[in-house]
Amino acid sequence: MAASATTPSLRDAIHSLWDSNPEVQAARADLEAASARARAAAQPLYNPSVAFEAENADVNRRTAGISLSLDVSGKRKARTEQGLAELTASQASYDLLRRDVAARWLKAWSAATLAEQQRELGQRRVALMQRFDTLAAQRLKIGDISSPERDLAALALGEAQIQLATLQANEASARAALLALIGETPTQPVALEQSLPPASVAITPLPLDRRPELLQARAMQASAEASIQVAQRARRPDPTVSLTGGQVRAGPMNDRVIGISVSIPLPILNTGRAEIDAARAQADAATAGVRARQWTTRASLQESQARYDALRDAANAFGQGRAAAFGDRVALLEKLWRAGEIGTSDYLVQLKQSVDTALSALELQSQVWQAWFDYLSAAGRLTDWVDGRTEEPGNE
Template identity: 60%
Template sequence: MFPMRAAPFGAVCVFLVASVAASPSPPPVKAAVEALWRDNPQVQAAEANLRAAHERASGAAQPFYNPSLQLEGENADVDRRTAGASLALDVTGKRKARIAESDADVRARTAELALARRDITLDWLKGWTGVALAHDQAALGRRRVELMQAFDALAAQRLKTGDISSPERDLAALALGEALVQQASLDTQEADARAALAITGTANAPNAANAANAQIVTTDLPPAATTIIPLSADERPDLLLARAAQDRADAAVTVADRARRPDPTISVTGGQVRSGPRTDRVIGVSVSMPLPVRDSGRYSVSAARAEADAAYASTRAAALRTDAQLVRAQATYTALRTASETFGKGRAGAFDERARLLEKLWQASEITTSDYLLQLKQSLDTAVSGIALQNQAWQAWFDYLAAAGRLPAWIDGTDKDTSP
């Protein structure tokens, strides 16, 4: 006997998602994701941009104009010594417009950070499911090699007793050689998957070993899509970013309009003037106003309005896109989950039973060696397809969480908005 056991799906992947049916993610996932955020350059860049936006907002809240100090001295027929100060008055609301623009920029940068964290987390989780797929396929390949080695040894014994012919013995040897070649390819694919995942930075990520120690290795599928209530479109990060960008563009129109409007400057001068033996104190007040006759600034306003129109169109496109992504992600996940669930319940998943039955039939010479190898190959291909199908269901689940706006809440373990 050399039965083939069915490979458990995704020890690594399941370690990440074992508790997903209850909605909150396992604590190791949250810790690993937080470590990933700290080390990922995209997230670091988004965090730096947000800090810069906060600093710009603090600067925008400061008074728009600074005062000017002027000192004058003159030695001639009349000696003059004066000091003056001037200050432009923000009567057109430049500071208020700048504050509105910077606040919108802070909201946009906050949404960008949320998107960066969501995207890198999604790539990371899907990367681990890819590693899990490669790992399980390689494990199944190793079982195939063991099976072919036992079959090759048994074929050699049966050749000596005259139960099979020499060509059938050669067929068993060729099957073993093919299995070894395919196993080398599967091992390479697993190494490539791990190398690709390492690029995102997963030094503290869980692995198959500690998953087994935690006794949470399972082949359960994620919950049905109906257990998750998607966030409203206005609450999803994609649309939050688009609306914040639109608000920023609208505020930029006001900033450009206020910039073209001149503000008055008030100057106060005081000092003394000496002419011969006489010395007089002087005080002067003046008001000046720039004249926007050569550059009225209207082109800057027109350009800002065009950019605001583009931002508005982008917001509408983002709303359509986020709704379409949600519908597609939900439909894809439901289809893959249903197919995987059906596969697991059907006869297609009875790998052990089929392998034992095929062996008995071959031992009893009821099927030829070529038929045995052909049917065994079909069984192995079916097993690989089942692993790939379940892996695709998990990846579709992550896509659905992201499209529904629930992935960050699942990572934090705070997603309680599940339907009854």
Template identity: 30%
Template structure:
């Protein structure tokens, strides 16, 4: 009898058209609008903590950019000399009071170097916003895929429960009519119990997947766009995607730009600054007033800034090495993801197409043959088990395909031009 079923499977695989459906949607679908992936992404973007944190980082970087462009503040100096001493200086009659102002003058391009560092950090902060949005898209897509797959698995579990109940009723009729042994009824009852257990597990899994999606989008998902879940891209040769211009490499390049700016800043800080001062001095004894001028220059005897410059250069070398490593990692990850997408797409088309059609036809023939007494119960159970496994494999293959596709899109997400957004 197994040879009969195998022959039916082979014939159906050759003759049946490719079918994308794995199982009909659950009968009790929630009412309301159908939640598409694009709508889920839109809802999640409105309340995403990661994106909000990255946006706050941009505001902080822009504030630091404004602070970097400010010049040093002047100082007001007040001095009193020749007071509270001895002899003629015991009081205030010989006091010399000086009131003046000091103004630091930055040399060596320190201000422009600070601005360069702040600009590089601001550019990286804007890239982090795009990266956070890409990460959110991946997370929401994966949650949407898992929820859709759970809905499909739940539909399969309900179908298997109904089939198990029908098989139990048929077995009872055969046993009551004396056409089968009570063992057949026991087997059918075991199948029903297992189907009820699988249905309960499917309901819990679907509830969990929907709850996870709801946490991301901030509301109940409602009815999901299951038609999107069943679609795959067309087969055929595809161009391999390059790692150039991706977010990962753009972030690494932004780190190099920041390190270069830090080197320029460290180099500028080796140039001593001048402090100019000017004031007026009043001599209490003669009631005369005289002008006072001064210039101060720090002497770089102990700290000439060489160590800071060496550290900045080493960090620049580190950033360059990390960028080269990021290129290799990105290329490897993209190649692996492209292979996973191709394999998952082939598995999805096979499992949801010829294999599923053949399993459905074999189960249909086995049910008819069992009712007519041509097939035994074991043949029927084997056909039903094969159908359930094929439907589950089709759902798993579609979920794996969409997950691999989402990860590939995240790896190849392009970095926008950020120079035009600088203030």
């Protein structure tokens, strides 16, 4: 896998995951709800009221009236700004969740792939031990090895079978983690590249304030600050203007009447100051949350980059050394044992070391890929990497 692009099959798999994952679907529904609330907040606050009155007495009265409260304090504007801020926060939360779900899937996918390779290596070890056990039985018959050495071969086969069961259990666990994200076993699993991911310098982290965590925190801060304006506007009373017209009949007299009235509530019993204080406290908390998120995001990037560089350097050094030549070493050991140049115990010790080293190499490769996905997430470039957008942030 190169830094410049992902494979089409991997990209398609992640986009399919985003379409089908229940967590993403729930976040998408929340985003649609936030969009609807933003549209609702932009609507006028007050609807007109219509009233009809009729009275039969000494004076017969027939009137109709219409009244409307006027938003003279700017409540609609404040609510609109808060709705848009909440929509921005919801969009940031949605993007962040998509990134986290993709990261979890990538880590589960790579873990399952490498667990499969470890299980295959465990099966190969069992096959080697079975072959060795058969050869040891034959050599015991002709007196080339002793009975204790023959028992060593049988014990080594039993140990290999036990370790294979452990590897099979690990593979099942890794596949279960993947199944929990996609809901079904993939019919055509995406293959993991054998080469290591690129060096961390191949991906330029996004500026701190453009990373998803900070976008979400700042959007929540903007929403909290907008709520202050909403609370301040809410405590200012709005007048209600009423217009009434009709007829009044008293005996032979029939007069037309028209009237206008203005009413305004008095904020005496509830001044609304407590709501403003609460909104300011929430805004202060959101501002502190932005600072805290800046610190944790910066520290996370440094930690994930250092861990990834260390693991990648170790895996690269292992791949270039003699320890990586597993097949050649196994063949050489059997040749030396057949020739009698090494004893049975030495052969088993060295073969076990070779297999354990090969398994450790696969584990190291898995850790490298896990660290790579963590680094991409911390750098704010995971979704860019998935979609093949790996240019410099300023040039995108």
